[in-house]
Structures are given as C-alpha cells and as structure tokens.
Amino acid sequence: MMTPTPQARLRRPVIAAAAAIAVVAGVVAAAPDGKQAQAAQPAPKFSLIAASTSVTLDSWKEEPGVYLDLGTYLTAENGPLELKVTRKSYKDPVVATQIIRDGRTTRTKTLPAGLVKDFSGLPGFAEITVTDAAGRTVLKKSEPFCPNNASGRVRPDAPATSHYPQSCPVNPFTLGSVWGIEKGWASNTYSGYYSEKADLPAGKYTAKVSVAKRYRDHFGITDKPQTIQLTVRERSWDEGGGAARAKQHGSHAAGHAHHQGQRTAPPAAPTSGAGPSYNVGHGPYPPAPPALPWALKRAGIAAARVGDRTGQTDGSRRAPALKPNAQRPTGRAAVPDVPKPDLRSLPAYGITISDGGDDVPGKDYLAFSANVWNAGPAQLVVDGFRSPGKKLMDAYQYFYDANGKQVGYTPTGTMEWDPRPGHEHWHFTDFASYRLLKADKKEAVRSGKEAFCLANTDAVDYTVKNANWHPDNTDLSTACGQENSISVREVLDVGSGDTYTQDLPGQSFDITGLPNGTYYIQVLANPEKRLKETNLNNNSALRKVVLGGVPGARTVKVPAHELVDAN
Secondary structure, eight states, X not given: OEEEEOEEEOOOOOOOXXXXXXXXXXXXXXXXXXXXXXXXXXXXXXXXXXXXXXXXXXEETTBOOBOOOOOEEEEEESSOEEEEEEOSSTTSOOEEXXXXXXXXXXXXXXXXXXXXXXXXXXXXXXXXXXXXXXXXXXXXXXXXXXXXXXXXXXXXXSOSSOOSOSSOOOOTTOOEEEEEEOTTEEEEOOOGGGOOOBOOOSEEEEEXXXXXXXXXXXXXXXXXXXXXXXXXXXXXXXXXXXXXXXXHHHHHTGGGOSSSOOOOOOOOOOOOOOSOEEETTEEEEOOOOTTSOHHHHHHHHHHSOOOOOTTBOSSSOBOOOOOOOSSOOOSOOXXXXXXXXXXXXXXXXXXXXXXXXXXXXXXXXXXXXXXXXXXXXXXXXXXXXXXTTOSSEEEEEEEEOTTSOEEEEEEEEEEEEEOSTTTOEEEEETSEEEEEEETTSOEEEEOSOOEEOOOOOEEOBTTSTTOOSOGGGOSSOOBOOOTTOSXXXXXXXXXXXXXXXXXXXXXXXXXXXXXXXXXXXXXXXXXXXXXXXXXXXXXXXXXXXXXXXXXXXXXXEEXXXXXXXXX
C-alpha cells in the first residue's frame, strides 16, 4: 500500500514531559522460611487492582474531553510477568512469548498468532465501561496495555528496582522487545500515547475496568473488574494564572527537542509525584505540573526556544554526563580480539515533503527520520579529546574485555562543535551518511547531515546478546558536552539505536530540481569504515519512495517495506 504524504512546513520536533504516577497497595507477609523456600514455587499470579476507589479528571473548556487515567494496575505475584516480543525479519509477523521461570526451570507460552501486531503493547487489554448518575452507559472502549508502563512496588519485600525496560518501543522498525512486570510490582493499565480522549461532560460517573477474556484465559487473571467513582471537572485555561505557568513550563521544556519526531504526551491525573515517571513509548520524564492544561503546555513548548541543555542528549532525558578518560590514550594503538559493536541501519521512516519556509524560499525538501542501532555484543564507546586552541576534537574508539576493563583503542576521526539551535553540542563525524538514490540505485543527492551526538533514543532490539534494558543507567553513559569542553564521551549501547529526524534545510534532501519518479533513501552506518565492528556488511538500509507533484507542491508516496506499512 502506498501512503501519500501532503506538503508540510519544516518545523522542529518537541517532546513534552509526562506526569508522575505512584502505586498504592497493601502490605504482604514476610519471606518464607527455609523449608518453604526449598518447595516448588507457585505459578505467577496476576491481578487487576485500583489504586483508589475514586478519581477526579479535568476537562478544559477550550479543549474538552478527558484522558481516562483511572489508576488501575496489573500486579504480578509469585513471579514476574515477562514477555519476549520478536520478529525474525520485516517479512515476518510479530510473535509474543511469555517466559515463565520456576527456579532453574524455564518454560514458554506463546500468545495466539496475530494477537500482537507491533511492539506498543497488548491490544484491547483493558475494557472500560462508563455509566452516568442515572445508570445509563455513556462510554465503552478498550485500550492496549504496555507492561513496561508506569509501575511501582506493591509489597515491601519486592525488589527495590525493576530490571525490565521502562517503556514499549514505538519505532516502526523495531525488531525485538522485552515487556515485564517485576515480581511484587504493578503496572498502570492506562495506555498513555495510545489513548484517545473520552467525550464526557462535567459530572459524576461510575467507571468499570476489566481485563479482556482472552488475556484472562491466557495469563490466568481472575475475572474481578475494578469499579472507580469518576468525577469530571470542567476548568478553563484562564483560571489560576495558567498562561503564566504554561510559559514557565515551556521555558523549562525548551531543551527537550533533538533527535526524535514530534510526539507529545497526554496529561495524567494529579498524583503524589513520587519518583520519575515512565510513559508509554518513551521515558523517563520529569513530573509535569498536574494543574497545567495540556493545550497551554503544548503552546508554551512550541513557542519556546528549541535546543538541548548541558548533559542532555536525546531530547527527553538528562544524561548522567559521566566523564571520559581524564587524558587521551597513550602508547601504541591496538584493536584487540574482544567483542565489538555491530552498527546496523533501519529503513527511513517519517517521510514527508517540506518546503524551506522563510529561510530558504522556493525549495522543496524530502524530510525523513533515520536510525542507526547497535546489535552488539559490545557497546560503541567513543571519546573525543581537544588540543588547546583547536576547533576539532580527536576521536578514539575504545575496546573492553568481558570484565569491562579497557584493553585497547584506535583513532577514529574527529568530533566537531555544532552551534545550531537544537544541537549546541559535540558531534562525532562520519557516524552515518544519508543518500537519495535513483531507481538504478545510483546516487542522486547526498544529505549534509553526517555528524551525530550519539544517544540511546530507541529500543530497537532488546533480545540481542548483552542488550542493556536500562541504557540511561549504564556505567558508560552519553553526554555530548558544551562548547568549552576539553573532552567528551559518546556511547551507543547494545540493543539501542540513535534516531535523527531530517527536519531542517541542510539535513534533508533538496529535491527542487529532481524529476518525479522512483527513488531510494539510503541510510548508511559507518560510511568510511573508521569504526571497528563485528560486521561491516549490514550497514546499509534502503527505503523506496515515489516523488510526484509540481514545484512548490511536490508529493511523496511511500510503499510498505515488506510487512511494515509505516511511512
């Protein structure tokens, strides 16, 4: 199927913050004694609970409707809920398999074929019915469930942290994911990004939330719907200085645009704000002001200056900004026989026709998003060192043994300071190259974008060997420095990829003079082969596009890439 994409003005992407969510539940008994510990562990048990019997949600006059964050959670007792979600290739469907561990024994249970179609979660998991004060049914809907949603402990003897990833991937070319609820934890069933507003006027309602029968049967979840008394409260943007707060929040969020395409988060109900929050699709995010209407928040962010702040790399998180080696490497460079990264390209997506706006009038651009990821089994670690007075940093790739000890290095090009708004950090040069090829696969146009601040923006395949499910917390984290930095460390972790949106003139293909017809967008990792990898034969990915229209009103049709029909 071909998807026509209309003309669109170039604009910088923004990502907003999500609200924090806390789990409230009871206390369970202490750990078993020695005899009980030796006995066979009971099968994992999953239950639907409600954090509260009543919630109040706001509907804004200027943008009516409410997001039904009703505070219901799925708990995991006796053992975790763990799902491995994979596809062999883009020609194969997505398959979800439950992993059940009993001591040293592991067994699997595959979900029905065709039930899970992508990596965003379990479709139609939560079923919601809302009745009004007179008992009339006013709303029925179902929502998907990402087990990696906002979560927390429900018993004091549960693990202090969850080792499962913090979100479900949304990249259309994801290859593998792991979903899970830690033992003794609970995950919010609210579907976040994937939820649509409910058209409910101000008033009192009763909401009933249940788990769809097919999931109850598969996971052995008790049929115990949760009932929540719902109050919808109508409010106005003008009350309580909302505009001022929007402006303030917009300034705070100004640095949150970078690699990613525009993907804004709906608001959640006011909560305790305990700890970081994890929203569907991306995370973690700092808590957002609970009283701020989303429309004002969005307007404030759009009006704010775009760019990353110190130590911030992917537009949605603040990296730990760990320092590289104190000094540049000395002695003889060597590439030891140890595990190395494997850089691979994903096909281009988010493909649109854009004009140059007021900056470059009369131009037509082909804009797109591109991702290069690391299939491992080792991290890509690159340090840059600056000589006094020099504009460029000298870059070095480092290698580590199985114990994490540095055992070698090799020079690998340079890093350059990018002063443009939206960047303002050090870019590693020649990490990737983007080219527009003609129908005969010969180059027609090359993108000017070839330098990158490396960041783990997308979980591409968390099922590969040594994949890090928490790249934000890795010992070798990424921070792309500031203009006066003397050294910088950039890291691409195993299983994660780095997405850049081609959304500015100079970072897109100038197609003003190109004839209509079939072309291929090529995303090429490590184009000069300066980086040492386990495999240099899988660095290129092609995406077919068909250009049409007339100058000033060009069009693009994007055929499906095998089973992935996402432009």
